[in-house]
Amino acid sequence: MNFRPLLFIPPIAAGVAVFMWLTTAGPESEMEAPPETVTVVRTLSLAPTMATPSASGYGRVVAEDSWSAISQVQGRAVLVDPELDEGAIIEAGTEIIRIDARDYEISLARAIASRDSAQAALEELTASEENTRSTIRLEKRIEELRKSELGRQETLLARGNASQAKVDEAVRVLLAQEKVVLSLENSLRLLPAQRASLQATFDTRLVDIEEAERALANTSIFAPLTGRVTATTVSDGQFVRVGDTLATIEGTNASEVVAEFQTRVLGNLFTTLENDLTREKLVGLGAADASVLLKRFNLQAKVRMSSGDQEFFWPAEVIRFDGSADPTTGTVGIVVRIADPSLPDPERPGPPLSNGSFVEVQMSMPKPISALRVQRSAIHTDDAGSYVYTVDGQSRLARNPIQTGSVQDDMVVVLSGLSEGDEIVLSDPRPAIVGMLLKPVDDREVSTE
DSSP states (O other), X not given: OOOGGGTTHHHHHHHHHHHHHHHHSOSOOOOOOOOOOOEEEEEEEOOOEEEOOEEEEEEEEEESOEEEEEOSSOEEEEEEOTTOSTXXXXXXXXXXXXXOOHHHHHHHHHHHXXXXXXXXXXXXXXXXXXXXXXXHHHXXXXXXXXXXXXXXXXXXXXXXXXXXXXXXXXXXXXXXXXXXXXXXXXXXXXXXXHHHHHHHHHHHHHHHHHHHHHHHHTTEEEOSSOEEEEEEOOOTTOEEOTTOEEEEEEESSEEEEEEEEEHXXXXXXXXXXXXXXXXXXXXXXXXXXXXXXXXXXXXXXEEEEEETTEEEEEEEEEEEEOSSOOTTTOEEEXXXXXXXXXXXXXXSOSOOOOTTOEEEEEEEOSSOEEEOEEEGGGEEEETTEEEEEEXXXXXXXXXXXXXXXXXXXXXXXXXXXXXXXXXXXXXXXXXXXXXXXXXXXXHHHHHHO
């Protein structure tokens, strides 16, 4: 007998039995909820501390004063200071280059001779004017005599004691004399124009002398400042043309740094000093207003340079803003001045601050202030701005939006959003869910262990 068709019956029976047990079982037993997870975090109770708000920018050192010796005359260089070499220090007032002056001495002598000639012509004209006036006075007296003689002859003619020929002769003599006087007076009237012409010639000769003297003086070139020679292109016997740059000297009395600051960093510093001075307002400030702002804050500055594992500092003075924000980099330039950068200072031994060095400029408030500060690692940012995690009264995670100020080392000044006594979450809970249960561990205790 074949029993294979009956093999499917046991599985069906087992399935039916299980179904009946499930559908006839009693009410589902109540399941216990799993306990809430507690996340351990490092925290720190916020308290005000003394801080010196600061900001750092970077730039290159340049000389405050720089001068180039540009030839204003041409000729052969007959003297070049032996010390005029790149890197050498030249004292102010030193004659560094002299150009052959003989041609300019001749030009000056010629101009002086021309002036003397013009002066002589003026003096001659003055004498001629005086002589003409004297001659006119004399000729007018003769004219008066001729008039008297004419009158006498006319009287005699009327009495019949003289002839008409005598009268006519007296008239001719008088007219000739009047012509002489008129000619002299006309010559006298021309003298002012002649004087003006001669005076103009004399003035021109004076200008020629001044020009020749200037050219002669320009044959000797003196250093106007004490500084370091950075370039020289002239040597003894070399022919120099007008406009040639012969040497360049950079002053050593003071240097400047145009330090480029990120507007965010600078804005944080200024916002710490003045709450309503936002970064947007800072970018919109003109150079004049920004300079007034710098003076009002009375910021201190120092220049820092690293050499291997050593750091060197130079005190500096904040001078001015260097225009507006750079449209490409978004940085703002601030100029600081370093006095006597090359002189050794026993209080800060180190190398001189050389022009061209890349340095850091640190600006800070003159005095520390009491401020709430948070570690930079505890601050988070998103599209809405900066925020920190805190522990609320029920030991749960809370999120506090904040406004930040100056950054000093790894600490950030908090301007708003937190209060003294708030418990800041230093570690980064993952995932960070607002309202999650926390187990705070004071960071000072962790550090002590």
